[in-house]
Amino acid sequence: MVTLKIDGQEVAVPDGTTVLRAAQSVGVDIPTLCDHKELAPYGGCRMCLVEVEGARTLQPSCTLPASNNMVVLTNTPKVREARKFVLTLIFSERNHFCMYCPVSGGDCELQNSAYGEGMTHWPLQPNWQPFPMDASHEDFVLDNNRCILCRRCIRACGELVGNFTLGVEERGASTLVIADLGAPLGESTCISCGTCVQVCPTGALIDRAGVFQGREKDVAHVKTTCPGCSVGCGVEMIVRDNRLVRIEGDWDAPVNDGLLCQIGRFTPMKETRERLLTPLVRKDGALKAATWDEALGAIADKLKPLAGQNGAGIAAVTSPRLTAEALHDFEQLFGAKLGSPMVTSLEPQAATPFTPGMLDALKTADCVLVAGADLITQHQVAGFFIKRNLPKGAKLIVIDSADAGSGMTDIADKALIAPKGAEAQTLAGIVTDPAIAKLIAGATKPVIVVGKSVYWDAAVKLATALNATLISVQGAANSMAAAMYKLDKPFEPKGRQAVYVALGDAQITPALAQQIEGAPFVAVQASYVSQVTAMADVVLPVEMWTEQEGHYLNLEGRWQEAHRGINAPVNVWSNEKVFEALAERVGATLDGNWNPKEGA
Amino acid sequence: MAKPKVSMDWLAGCAGCEMSLLDMDERIVAVANLVDIRSTPITDLKVPDESGVDVGILSGAVNNTYNEEVALRMRSRSKCLVSLGDCAVFGGVVALRNFFKLEDALKRAYVETESTDGEGHVPNDPELCIPTEVRAVSDIVKVDVNVPGRPPDADVIFYVLSELGQGRIPELKGDKLHWH
Numbered sequence: 001m002v003t004l005k006i007d008g009q010e011v012a013v014p015d016g017t018t019v020l021r022a023a024q025s026v027g028v029d030i031p032t033l034c035d036h037k038e039l040a041p042y043g044g045c046r047m048c049l050v051e052v053e054g055a056r057t058l059q060p061s062c063t064l065p066a067s068n069n070m071v072v073l074t075n076t077p078k079v080r081e082a083r084k085f086v087l088t089l090i091f092s093e094r095n096h097f098c099m100y101c102p103v104s105g106g107d108c109e110l111q112n113s114a115y116g117e118g119m120t121h122w123p124l125q126p127n128w129q130p131f132p133m134d135a136s137h138e139d140f141v142l143d144n145n146r147c148i149l150c151r152r153c154i155r156a157c158g159e160l161v162g163n164f165t166l167g168v169e170e171r172g173a174s175t176l177v178i179a180d181l182g183a184p185l186g187e188s189t190c191i192s193c194g195t196c197v198q199v200c201p202t203g204a205l206i207d208r209a210g211v212f213q214g215r216e217k218d219v220a221h222v223k224t225t226c227p228g229c230s231v232g233c234g235v236e237m238i239v240r241d242n243r244l245v246r247i248e249g250d251w252d253a254p255v256n257d258g259l260l261c262q263i264g265r266f267t268p269m270k271e272t273r274e275r276l277l278t279p280l281v282r283k284d285g286a287l288k289a290a291t292w293d294e295a296l297g298a299i300a301d302k303l304k305p306l307a308g309q310n311g312a313g314i315a316a317v318t319s320p321r322l323t324a325e326a327l328h329d330f331e332q333l334f335g336a337k338l339g340s341p342m343v344t345s346l347e348p349q350a351a352t353p354f355t356p357g358m359l360d361a362l363k364t365a366d367c368v369l370v371a372g373a374d375l376i377t378q379h380q381v382a383g384f385f386i387k388r389n390l391p392k393g394a395k396l397i398v399i400d401s402a403d404a405g406s407g408m409t410d411i412a413d414k415a416l417i418a419p420k421g422a423e424a425q426t427l428a429g430i431v432t433d434p435a436i437a438k439l440i441a442g443a444t445k446p447v448i449v450v451g452k453s454v455y456w457d458a459a460v461k462l463a464t465a466l467n468a469t470l471i472s473v474q475g476a477a478n479s480m481a482a483a484m485y486k487l488d489k490p491f492e493p494k495g496r497q498a499v500y501v502a503l504g505d506a507q508i509t510p511a512l513a514q515q516i517e518g519a520p521f522v523a524v525q526a527s528y529v530s531q532v533t534a535m536a537d538v539v540l541p542v543e544m545w546t547e548q549e550g551h552y553l554n555l556e557g558r559w560q561e562a563h564r565g566i567n568a569p570v571n572v573w574s575n576e577k578v579f580e581a582l583a584e585r586v587g588a589t590l591d592g593n594w595n596p597k598e599g600a
Numbered sequence: 601m602a603k604p605k606v607s608m609d610w611l612a613g614c615a616g617c618e619m620s621l622l623d624m625d626e627r628i629v630a631v632a633n634l635v636d637i638r639s640t641p642i643t644d645l646k647v648p649d650e651s652g653v654d655v656g657i658l659s660g661a662v663n664n665t666y667n668e669e670v671a672l673r674m675r676s677r678s679k680c681l682v683s684l685g686d687c688a689v690f691g692g693v694v695a696l697r698n699f700f701k702l703e704d705a706l707k708r709a710y711v712e713t714e715s716t717d718g719e720g721h722v723p724n725d726p727e728l729c730i731p732t733e734v735r736a737v738s739d740i741v742k743v744d745v746n747v748p749g750r751p752p753d754a755d756v757i758f759y760v761l762s763e764l765g766q767g768r769i770p771e772l773k774g775d776k777l778h779w780h
Contacts (some may be wrong), residue, residue, distance in 0.1 A: 097696075128733075
């Protein structure tokens with residue numbers, strides 16, 4: 001610990017703490033621009049200059065380690081004058097005219113800094129040189145004219161995401177943020193995670209969907225869990241007037257530390273499917289709008305006589321995107337109460353052992369073995385944790401399947417291809433490869449990531465032998481909960497009298513549409529119109545992810561909460577409410593005991 | 601003590617700041633009681649007294665040689681010069697033109713405009729003023745009080761005028777300071 005004095009306040013902080021963080025820890029506010037709590041100190045903007053007793057010049061507090069008996073003053077006339085001068089220079093460099101910038105009015109850290117210093121004008125004339133704009137990306141726009149060269153975007157792209165797409169070209173005032181070696185962003189190696197947009201302090205990186213849709217003072221932030229995959233990233237829905245403005249990563253979320261991938265951040269903003277707003281019942285061959293009473297009645301009349309019929313009865317399948325509460329109700333209704341043996345989820349997976357915090361092991365791993373998983377297109381944030389550690393010396397070994405690559409072959413220290421049918425042997429045999437054995441031998445914190453069940457048994461043995469953390473990245477958002485409720489068998493609706501599909505807001509698969517085709521009776525509860533709802537005899541409209549309350553169990557077995565940011569349309573029900581209403585009509589009650597541990 | 605004399609004039613602007621001034625509604629009576637309103641673009645007298653005024657207010661950016669003249673005249677005739685609004689303070693929306701060549705901007709405005717019939721030409725009558733690079737007022741004369749805002753809202757203008765009317769220099773901070 002070191003003890004120092006900041007503006008007369010005694011502060012004790014651990015060794016290596018910067019003066020800026022020490023000041024923040026006791027509530028002393030030092031204005032900053034390039035600093036970001038998730039990024040390494042950079043010292044680029046000079047806004048955080050402070051006076052240090054005995055030092056010849058003002059010191060940047062963000063890169064200055066606190067030391068014993070240091071006396072720091074953060075708000076002297078000299079410091080304030082320097083801040084104003086720094087801002088004057090920044091404003092003079094590019095086009096920082098607030099009047100035509102979308103973040104003006106509370107959302108711009110540069111503008112807020114100027115207000116903080118009471119600047120009524122720019123002492124220096126702006127430079128009229130136009131800088132290039134890059135609008136080639138589908139999700140955001142890069143406007144170098146608004147850039148203050150703090151390099152937060154570049155640091156986030158490398159340090160946090162490990163993608164290293166963004167960088168700079170030229171020098172000094174001519175410096176430009178570019179992608180790759182000057183490629184248009186939309187054609188670059190950018191993976192569209194949008195972390196750069198979230199950290200940009202000015203209007204240099206602008207989110208296309210959310211721009212001009214509401215400033216910070218107009219919107220509400222609602223935290224929830226991303227239902228995109230089983231990583232379970234914490235997200236913030238930015239909401240205005242019951243409308244989703246944009247999605248941001250939650251910096252306080254334990255799983256993702258603020259990171260999101262394109263699927264979590266941008267894809268939901270581009271939803272084009274038609275929403276179901278009322279129950280539908282097939283009459284004379286066509287789906288017609290109906291009341292909930294009619295629709296539930298039609299389903300109950302069909303299901304009740306089929307209860308308990310083993311082979312020819314009911315087949316029920318649910319999306320693992322539903323909340324744990326809904327999955328539990330689903331299993332109880334169709335399994336325990338209606339007695340159907342064919343009650344399962346889409347993309348079923350076996351429950352894998354887990355310990356909450358497994359993903360943290362990935363953040364600090366010095367050797368990662370990825371077997372049969374593509375962390376570039378799925379479970380992407382787990383992939384970020386691996387990629388960002390490679391420049392720090394972490395080793396990466398991948399085993400691609402013959403039919404599906406890992407996407408990481410090019411960046412791996414060693415890549416193997418497992419022949420079809422010999423996946424387990426390939427994994428079990430890797431230690432005999434001298435190059436791999438060498439990579440593994442040097443590791444003190446190895447992690448094995450498995451994406452396909454064929455690798456599982458071999459991976460368990462290997463993990464025990466190497467004392468490695470084993471992570472399974474199979475399944476969708478709530479597949480772990482689905483497995484816990486035994487919704488884990490392959491879906492076989494053939495020969496059943498009635499098929500019930502609880503789709504929620506999930507995308508349908510062609511396979512699902514094929515499987516239910518020709519079934520004598522199909523009931524679907526879903527948020528959107530699809531090929532599957534078109535085949536149904538009864539359709540029930542339910543909430544989508546932004547509208548629900550509930551719980552998710554992520555791949556590392558961490559229970560996380562989902563919260564309502566948007567109120568559902570008036571005639572749209574929650575998944576649980578539908579199951580409860582159906583249960584009532586078939587004469588059953590559901591116990592709602594979705595979490596055995598909490599319920600017990 | 602005689603009431604302070606106030607004059608206003610406009611440069612390259614949109615009259616938005618003047619509209620915002622009128623938005624103070626009945627409070628304008630209080631301002632009129634406090635100060636002697638002399639020339640303004642929205643009253644009969646257009647030119648500040650040769651004998652000088654206490655407060656001169658300019659809105660709009662300096663866009664051509666005529667604007668320069670008006671700004672220099674207001675500066676020379678007022679004890680305290682106020683830049684009102686983003687265009688006067690920073691160059692504002694007008695300054696967008698500086699990111700292009702002057703000839704290109706004129707050509708776009710007079711020749712290439714979609715509504716130009718037949719052959720357009722850039723006006724070149726020798727009696728016309730000459731367009732220049734767009735500048736903030738403070739780039740050509742000393743400004744005593746900058747009041748940013750696009751436009752500054754009526755409350756801010758009322759505050760500024762009432763302070764000046766009572767012989768104080770207004771201090772813009774907190775809620776009163778905004779650039780947009």
